[in-house]
Amino acid sequence: MNAPKKIGILGGTFDPPHLGHLKLATHFAKLFNLDELLLIPSGEPWQKATHITRAETRLQLTEAAAIDLARAFLYLKISTQIGVDRLEVDRAGPSYAIDTIKALRDRYGPTASLIWLMGADSFMSVPSWNSWRDLLNHVHFAVASRPKCALETEMRPEIDALLAKHQTLETDAIEISPSGHIYLDKSLAVDLSSTELRNRLRTPSGNSLGPEQIPSHALEIITNLGLYK
Structure with a gap:
């Protein structure tokens, strides 16, 4: 019998995509030996400020960042297939993770392992x-630590209860089950923020940002379009 597919899902506003996104994606693609990795820019991110970049532009930036990610996978000999999915961009109304997860579950079937990849700050906001409460009926969570987000000291009671019920220390548990x-992965500490990068790009020093913060192909588009000025 064929082993169930392992699908990584990295959603976000991607305004702009940055090296932290790529590092997180690379780390978990290798850790779980993912078959596919989907980058899914949000259409209408309901928890973000209203002055975000238009969805089609953020999709373009995400597609550009995926080129750099694919090159990294090739160099590291990671066989994961990368896709940029416009699922949320094309769906009318607010972009809710639960709707995206259910659509992907329908697409990949009941046995595929769906793994939602996120940083610790996003994980802490899950109760909002x-x-x-229905998310883990359809998907796993793989959470990377953030230097400025201490899970142990900032944990909400709802998160504590989620971990008590659902946490696993074994990657095999995620690879062989659908949801x-x-x-929790504490070996990867990503300290980049799209908000901070946007603010820097709006300042005179923004021209000093390079591919160590923003993927080179996305940075080229940002420069050419004069975004975040």
Whole structure:
């Protein structure tokens, strides 16, 4: 019998995509030996400020960042297939993770392992997500640590309860089951923020930002279009 597919899902505003996104994607693609990795820019990110970059432009930036990610995978000999999915961009109304997850579950079937990749700051905000108690019925969470987000000291009671019920220390548990587990990874510490990068790009020093912060192909588009000025 064929082993169930392992699909990584990295959603976000991607305004702009940055090296932290790529590092997180690379780390988990290798850790879980993902078959596919989907980058899914949000259409209408309901928890973000209203002055975000238009969805089609953020999709373009994400597609550009995916070129750099594919090159990194090739160099590191990671066989994961990368896709940029316009699922949320094309869907009318607010972009809720639960709707995206259910659509991907329908696409990949009941046995595929769906793994939602996120940083610790996003994980801490999960109780504010729409229908958040239903999420782990359809997907796993793989959470990367953030230097400025201490899970142990900032944990909300809802997160504590989620971990008590769903946390696993074994990658195999996620790879062989379709949903229901939370894996915390403290070996990767990503300290980049799209908000901070946007603010820097709006200042005179923004011209000093390079590919160590923003993927080179996305940075070229930002420069050519004069974004975040």
